[in-house]
Amino acid sequence: MDLRSLYNQVITEKSRSNEHRHPVDDCTCSLEGVNPSCGDDITLQLRVKDGVIEDVGFMGAGCAISQASTALMIDILKGKTVAEAKELIDVFFGMIKGEIGEDDERLELLEDAAALKGIAHTPARVKCAVLAWHTMEEALDK
Amino acid sequence: MLDVRKDFPILQVPEAGKRLIYLDTAATAQRPNRVIEAICEYYKSDNANPHRGVYELGARATERTDSARHTVAQFVGADDEEIVFTQNTTESVNLVAYTWGMANINAGDDICVYVAEHHSNMVPWQRVAKRTGARVVYMYPDENGVLTEEEMRRKISRRTKIVCCAMVSNVLGIKIDEKALIERAHSVGAKVLLDCAQSIPHFRHDFHAIGCDFAVFSGHKLYGPMGIGVLYGRKALLDAMEPFLSGGDMIGIVTEDGATWAETPRKFEAGTRNVEGEVGLEAAIKYLDSLGWENIEAHERELVNYCLAGMKKLPHIEIYGNAPERYGVISFNVEDVHPHDVASILDADGVCVRAGHHCAEPLMRRLGIGRCSRASFGIYNTKEDVDVFLNSLGKIREFMGYGS
Numbered sequence: 221m222d223l224r225s226l227y228n229q230v231i232t233e234k235s236r237s238n239e240h241r242h243p244v245d246d247c248t249c250s251l252e253g254v255n256p257s258c259g260d261d262i263t264l265q266l267r268v269k270d271g272v273i274e275d276v277g278f279m280g281a282g283c284a285i286s287q288a289s290t291a292l293m294i295d296i297l298k299g300k301t302v303a304e305a306k307e308l309i310d311v312f313f314g315m316i317k318g319e320i321g322e323d324d325e326r327l328e329l330l331e332d333a334a335a336l337k338g339i340a341h342t343p344a345r346v347k348c349a350v351l352a353w354h355t356m357e358e359a360l361d362k
Numbered sequence: 363m364l365d366v367r368k369d370f371p372i373l374q375v376p377e378a379g380k381r382l383i384y385l386d387t388a389a390t391a392q393r394p395n396r397v398i399e400a401i402c403e404y405y406k407s408d409n410a411n412p413h414r415g416v417y418e419l420g421a422r423a424t425e426r427t428d429s430a431r432h433t434v435a436q437f438v439g440a441d442d443e444e445i446v447f448t449q450n451t452t453e454s455v456n457l458v459a460y461t462w463g464m465a466n467i468n469a470g471d472d473i474c475v476y477v478a479e480h481h482s483n484m485v486p487w488q489r490v491a492k493r494t495g496a497r498v499v500y501m502y503p504d505e506n507g508v509l510t511e512e513e514m515r516r517k518i519s520r521r522t523k524i525v526c527c528a529m530v531s532n533v534l535g536i537k538i539d540e541k542a543l544i545e546r547a548h549s550v551g552a553k554v555l556l557d558c559a560q561s562i563p564h565f566r567h568d569f570h571a572i573g574c575d576f577a578v579f580s581g582h583k584l585y586g587p588m589g590i591g592v593l594y595g596r597k598a599l600l601d602a603m604e605p606f607l608s609g610g611d612m613i614g615i616v617t618e619d620g621a622t623w624a625e626t627p628r629k630f631e632a633g634t635r636n637v638e639g640e641v642g643l644e645a646a647i648k649y650l651d652s653l654g655w656e657n658i659e660a661h662e663r664e665l666v667n668y669c670l671a672g673m674k675k676l677p678h679i680e681i682y683g684n685a686p687e688r689y690g691v692i693s694f695n696v697e698d699v700h701p702h703d704v705a706s707i708l709d710a711d712g713v714c715v716r717a718g719h720h721c722a723e724p725l726m727r728r729l730g731i732g733r734c735s736r737a738s739f740g741i742y743n744t745k746e747d748v749d750v751f752l753n754s755l756g757k758i759r760e761f762m763g764y765g766s
Contacts (some may be wrong), residue, residue, distance in 0.1 A: 223710040223761075227703070232763040258702050258718050259733050281732075283700035284762065345706060 225338035226345070227284065230292075234332075235284035240294040242277040249362050252280075253355030255347050260286040264355050271301050276356075283348050285339070290352035292333040302360050309357050316340055316349055364653060364661040367742045369394040380712030383747045388532055388560060388691045388738030389716050391585045393646075400645035401587065401638045411634055413611055423637060430640035431627075434592055437647045438577070439568030444600065446593040446627040447640055451559040452482040454578035454593035455526075457606040457630060458555055459486035462576075463524070465604065469495030472521040474552070476501045476509060476538070477728055478531040481721045483557045483578075487526055496523070502728065507534040507683030514546045522552040524575075529561035533720050533736065534683035535666075535691035537561065544573050553599070559583055563740070564662060564689040566655045569594050581639060585740075586646035590639030593630070600626040607632040650741075658741055662690060665739050665748060672752040678759055682729060691738040693720070696758050701735040704758055708735075711754040 244265035252263045260282030267275040276294045281287075293312075297305045311329055314320040318340040320327060327334045339349040367373050370392045373382055384392060410423040428442075435442045448454045463486075467473065473487045477500045491498045501517045503509050509527075518525055525547040530537050540556060547554045555576040558567060562579040569577050576599070581590035595603075605612055605623055612632040614622035623629035650658065666688055673679050678697035696704050701717035708715055716736045719726045726732055737751060759765075 223707060226706065227761065229763075236763070281700075283702040285703070342706070345702070348702065 222338075226342055228335055228338070230332050230335035231284060231288040234288035234291045234335075236287075237291050240277055240291050241279065243279065244275045244277045247275075249359045251355055251359040251362070253351050253358075255282070255286070255351055258283065258348070260348055260351050262286065262290055262352055262355065264290075264352065264359055266356075266359055268302060268360075271303070273297055273300055273302065273305055278352070282351070283345075285336075285345050285348040286351050289333070289336055289349045292331075292336065293352050293356060296331050296333055297356065305360060306357070309353050312336075312353050313350065316346055363664060363744070364657055364741055366394070366653065367744065369396070369649075370742050371395060371398070373742055377712050378710075381750070383711075383713040383743075383750050385737040385739065385743065385747065385751060386714045386716050387563070387740035387743075388583070388736065390582045390588065391563060391740050392742065393585055393587070393642075394649050396649045397586055397642045397645045401642045404638055404641040409637075412637060413628075427635065427637050427640050430637075430644040433644040433647050437651075438562075438592075438594060439570045439572075440594050441597065443626050444569075444594055444597050446595065446600070446630045447635060448578075448591040448593050448630075449589055449636070450582070450591035451480075451557060451578050451580045452591075454591050455483050455555070455557070456486045457593055458576050458578075458595070459490050461603045461606050462553075462599065463487070463490040464494065467491075467494045467496045467523045470521070471496040471523045472499045472519065473497070474499045474501060474518050474522045474525040474547075476503075476527040476531075478503060478507075478509075478534060478722060478725045479526065479528055480532050480557065480559070481723070482559075483526050483528060483555070484724065497521075500724070501527070503534070503536075503725075506685055507531070507536050508685050509538050509543075511539065511542045511546070514543055518543075518546050518550060518552060520550050522547065522550055524553045524555060526555045526557070528557040528559070529567075530558075530564070530689045531683075531722075531725070532560045532691065533693050533722050533725055533734070534685075535560075535688045535693070535738075536683050536685040537687045537689060540572055540574070548573070560691070561689060563650075565659055575599055581643040581646065584643070584646055585650065586643035587636075587639045589636050590643050592643075597626065600630070603630075605629050605632065609633055611635075653741065661741060662739055665743055665745065666690065666692065668745055669737065669739070669748045669751070672748065673755070676752070676756050678764075679755070682731070682734060690740075691736055693734045693736045695731060695734050696755070698764055699758055699762050701733045703762065704735045704755075707758050707761055708751070708754050711750060713751050713754055715751075 247265040262280035408422045410420040412424040553575040558579040577594040582588040609632045682693045705717035
C-alpha cells in the first residue's frame with residue numbers, strides 16, 4: 221500500500237482543521253455518529269431552511285481519516301440543496317466502494333473530498349471515511 | 363535468545379513485500395508447524411466422534427481427547443477432572459457466571475471485579491449482578507497501573523462472593539499479586555476466578571499451588587488453535603455446579619421425565635466437541651515445553667525491556683503502566699496522532715499492532731485516554747522486529763505533518 225495515497229496532504233491538513241468544528245446556531249438537526257469498534261465519535265449539527273443546507277458544524281474526536289472526511293464533507297455540502305447533497309453523498313459512497321473509477325468525471329463534483337479515494341484500497345479504514353457521510357445522510361432524511 | 367521464527371510458516375511469507383513484523387500476539391498468537399501438523403494428522407488418522415464409537419477408530423479419537431486433557435492438566439498443575447474444555451476464555455467465564463454465579467450469588471452480595479478486566483471477565487458479572495440484585499464492586503489500579511494490597515483490602519469484604527481478576531492485564535501487561543489477592547479473598551470466604559488468557563503464554567502456572575478456585579484461558583493465545591478454551595475449577599466446586607449447556611454426551615441417563623449428568627468435567631461438555639482444537643492445544647503445550655519455560659521467559663523479558671528502552675528514547679510517546687513485572691505487552695500513544703492512524707502507518711512498514719480500546723473500555727476511561735496502540739510480543743519476535751517497529755514509530759508524527 222502506498223501510504224501517501226491514504227494520508228495525502230489534503231487529509232493530514234484537513235484532519236487538524238478547526239474551521240467547521242463548532243456548534244450551529246438555530247440548528248434544525250443534531251445527530252451523533254459512532255464507530256463502536258474504533259471509537260470515532262462525531263456529532264453533526266445542521267441548519268436546513270427551505271431545502272437548503274445553510275450551515276453545518278461538527279464536534280467530536282476520531283482518527284485523521286474520520287476527522288478529515290468530516291471537514292471535507294462540510295466543505296462541499298454547505299450551501300447545497302438537500303437534493304444536491306444526497307447526490308454528492310451517493311457519488312462519495314461510489315468512490316469509496318471503488319465503483320467510480322479514478323478518471324470518472326463525477327469525482328470532480330466531490331472537489332477536495334476526492335482526496336479520500338485511496339480508501340477504496342484500504343478496507344480496514346472505510347468505516348472511518350464514511351462515518352460523517354452516513355450520519356449526514358441520516359440527518360437529511362429526518 | 364530463542365530462535366524459533368523458522369517454526370512459524372506464516373512468518374516466512376512477506377506481507378506486501380516486507381518482512382512480517384507481528385506484534386499482536388496478545389490478540390492471537392501465530393501457530394507453529396507442530397500445531398498445524400498435529401491438527402492435520404488428527405484428521406488424517408484418528409478422526410471419529412469420541413466417547414461414542416465402539417470401533418477402534420472411535421477409541422483412538424477418545425484417546426486423543428483424553429490425552430489432550432491430561433497434557434493441559436499437567437501443564438497447569440491440576441487434576442484431569444478439573445479441566446473443562448470450552449470454546450475460549452469468554453465461554454469459560456460465562457460458564458462460571460451462569461452456573462456457580464447464579465446459584466451462589468444473591469441480592470446484597472458483592473462481585474469484586476478489577477477494572478482492568480477484559481470485557482469477557484466483566485460483562486458476564488454485570489449481567490449476573492443485574493439478575494441477582496448483587497453489586498459489582500471495582501478494584502482500581504494505582505497511578506503506576508498496579509493493583510495494590512491496600513485496594514484489595516478496601517474492596518474485598520465479607521459481602522464479597524467472588525473476586526474476578528486477570529493475572530496479567532491485556533492493556534498494561536502488569537501481573538497482579540495473586541497470592542495477596544487469594545489470601546484476602548479466602549479470608550472473607552470469597553472465591554477467586556483468575557483470567558489467565560494473557561499470562562498463560564508467558565510463564566508456567568500451577569493452579570493447585572496458586573490456590574485459585576477457578577482459572578480460565580484460551581488456546582489461541584498459547585500458540586494453539588482458535589475455538590478451544592479451558593476452564594479450571596477445583597473438583598469440589600465443579601462437582602457441586604449445575605451444567606451450563608445440556609444435550610448430547612453430557613448426560614448419565616435420560617428418561618421422559620428428565621436426566622442425570624455425566625461426571626465432572628464431562629457434564630460441562632455438551633455436544634460434539636472441538637477435538638482438533640484439543641489436539642492442537644496439546645501440541646502447542648508440548649512445543650512450548652520443548653523450548654523450555656526459562657528460555658521463553660528470558661527471551662520475552664529481554665525483548666520487552668529492549669523495546670521499552672527504545673520507546674523511552676523517542677519523544678512524544680506516552681507508555682501506560684509502570685511496574686517491573688511486565689509481560690508481553692506495551693500500550694502507548696503517539697502525541698496528537700490517533701491510534702488507528704498509528705496502526706495504519708506502522709502497517710505500511712509491515713508492522714502489525716493493535717489499536718483501539720482493547721476490549722477494556724472501563725480501564726481506558728480510568729486512564730483518561732479512550733484509545734491506545736498496543737505492541738505485544740511472542741516467542742518468535744526478535745530484536746530485529748523491535749528495531750523495525752521503533753524506526754517506523756519514530757517517523758509517525760512527521761509523516762502526519764507535525765514538526766517532530
